[in-house]
Amino acid sequence: MKRNTWQREAVREALGGNDGFVSAQTLHSELRDAGSPIGLATVYRALADLAVEGEADSLQAEGESLYRACTPGQHHHHLICRNCGLTVEIEADAVEQWAQATAAAHGFSQATHVVDVFGLCAACRLAAQGS
Amino acid sequence: MKRNTWQREAVREALGGNDGFVSAQTLHSELRDAGSPIGLATVYRALADLAVEGEADSLQAEGESLYRACTPGQHHHHLICRNCGLTVEIEADAVEQWAQATAAAHGFSQATHVVDVFGLCAACRLAAQGS
DNA sequence: TCTACTATCGATAACGAATCTCATTACCGA
DNA sequence: TCGGTAATGAGATTCGTTATCGATAGTAGA
Ligand SMILES: [Mn+2]
Ligand SMILES: [Mn+2]
Ligand SMILES: [Zn+2]
Ligand SMILES: [Zn+2]
Numbered sequence A, B: 001m002k003r004n005t006w007q008r009e010a011v012r013e014a015l016g017g018n019d020g021f022v023s024a025q026t027l028h029s030e031l032r033d034a035g036s037p038i039g040l041a042t043v044y045r046a047l048a049d050l051a052v053e054g055e056a057d058s059l060q061a062e063g064e065s066l067y068r069a070c071t072p073g074q075h076h077h078h079l080i081c082r083n084c085g086l087t088v089e090i091e092a093d094a095v096e097q098w099a100q101a102t103a104a105a106h107g108f109s110q111a112t113h114v115v116d117v118f119g120l121c122a123a124c125r126l127a128a129q130g131s
Numbered sequence C: 001t002c003t004a005c006t007a008t009c010g011a012t013a014a015c016g017a018a019t020c021t022c023a024t025t026a027c028c029g030a
Numbered sequence D: 001t002c003g004g005t006a007a008t009g010a011g012a013t014t015c016g017t018t019a020t021c022g023a024t025a026g027t028a029g030a
Helices: A006-016 A024-033 A040-053 A093-105 A122-130 B006-016 B024-033 B040-053 B093-105 B122-130
Strands: A056-061 A064-069 A077-081 A087-090 A109-120 B056-061 B064-069 B077-081 B087-090 B109-120
Touching (some): A006 A024, A006 A064, A024 A040, A040 A056, A040 A064, A093 A109, A122 B109, B006 B024, B006 B040, B006 B064, B024 B040, B040 B064, B093 B109, B109 B122
Antiparallel strands (some): A056 A064, A077 A087, A109 B109, B077 B087
């Protein structure tokens, strides 16, 4: 049976406290700095579980997995600032349909897709100009 | 200055000999098995160079970088069979424009995107059914 | 409430992809 | 041909992630 532990809840809350995507190691550091004695392996396990349960989204960036608490149940993608990590959830039925149609057109079934948009947010663009 | 070595050419050819995406380690094994004494670090460096020069495309899958010799100069995406690796190059101006427009609509500049479609190719679907 | 079972935890070892080091090699312009 | 130096490669190293396994604690049932 699935047990409820303060560790899982701590990870869930810490994840919700971040606006953008964060790594397991970063989250572990934050929790430790806040006084929690949680272990690193537990953070990795909790994040993997949250992702499976659909409570968190994940993406690969520069060789590491990043996680973010996202709108549950709702399939969506992300617009991410590559400088500060600011993340905007985006929906696009047109892209969803395009992906399915393209797969079907080539005889592929059980299609899934990875769609992420990276850029420099307005604040970071201004900051870069100013310097 | 950029020098031409048999190692770079060997990597380029080995990459072209594969239909789908392959990892640096796999490519290195293939080269070694074929009798080449090429070093692993050299394969990594050659693939990175090919990607920068636009002669190869890369994507992240299960924690490792995969490479594939692709149509040069032409920006495109991929439809990949998650079972056999069969890859189809796909173009979609609609998706390109959607990505740019979405980024701009949220004040993001210098937008880039990651778009990959995974599925089961017709051959693999039939093979799975038959068993 | 008290037990017993066992899911979960966590310190640490292990793993693996990728990069770095640096002595050696060999490409190529002069 | 020759010299400068880009490139190579064996091995060490980095670093994110997973596996190990004894200890801990959540929870169903008595
Ligand atoms: Mn989608
Ligand atoms: Mn594109
Ligand atoms: Zn930003
Ligand atoms: Zn296939």
